[in-house]
């Protein structure tokens with residue numbers, strides 16, 4: 001294993017808040033690693049400690065086995081928030097300004113092609129759509145041709161189509177050998193992009209691993225969902241069944257025997273749905289609350 005980045009027992013305290021409460025993980029070179037969790041879980045604070053922007057209250061971050069030093073800033077790319085863009089600057093001027101901050105720079109034309117910026121180079125950065133702005137911020141993160149790229153909730157606020165386009169872009173960046181660490185509260189994003197994830201809640205990691213594997217370790221292969229009203233009054237639920245928000249969930253390795261059981265009790269099958277459990281289900285199981293709450 002070629003470990004690029006290590007977080008060891010990171011703690012960050014604010015007055016009255018343990019924002020990060022003992023987080024540790026390893027990121028392999030070439031991987032996309034995701035911190036997944038609800039608002040306030042401590043993802044951004046963790047990311048900022050990894051970026052070297054915030055000092056941990058305790059714990060350490062190592063890059064290529066060594067503590068972060070001045071050279072680290074040259075090796076990493078950070079996707080800043082839109083507020084980092086200067087007023088009255090065009091896309092081209094922004095790229096030039098950020099490139100001037102580094103010794104090493106990526107090939108400008110290739111970066112413009114990669115992030116699909118050619119048609120908006122002369123546009124004022126205040127006039128960009130959400131998707132265009134995120135593509136520019138990604139280009140800025142890549143302007144120094146970094147080995148490691150940090151993305152903090154890169155698709156929050158984008159419409160579904162722009163989000164999907166952006167995912168494609170992140171996948172291309174990864175295929176070019178970059179290591180990516182991102183935060184997200186979209187489980188679909190984590191499932192699609194990340195080789196490994198750490199699920200964070202209340203400043204702690206509650207599960208870590210490959211997204212599909214994590215789900216598989218905690219659930220049977222399928223979940224059958226029925227409205228609670230579809231279940232006959234007085235009929236016993238199978239042992240693997242759970243009630244959740246007016247829905248009955250029946251977990252099963254195989255669908256046919258469970259369907260036979262549902263039919264046997266005389267349940268109404270009209271609104272029955274069969275699905276694969278996902279990270280959202282896992283999060284709920286581990287924390288007792290939704291990822292979005």
Ligand SMILES: Nc1ncnc2c1ncn2[C@@H]1O[C@H](COP(=O)(O)OP(=O)(O)OP(=O)(O)O)[C@@H](O)[C@H]1O
Nearest residue numbers: 014015017019037038039040041042043044045046
């Ligand atoms: N500068 C600060 N001063 C005091 N408390 C802070 C500060 N920054 C973050 N916090 C608190 O620390 C906790 C973790 O915040 P953080 O922003 O890291 O979470 P997050 O998972 O990134 O959430 P979000 O998705 O909303 O950005 C929250 O309770 C937040 O209110």
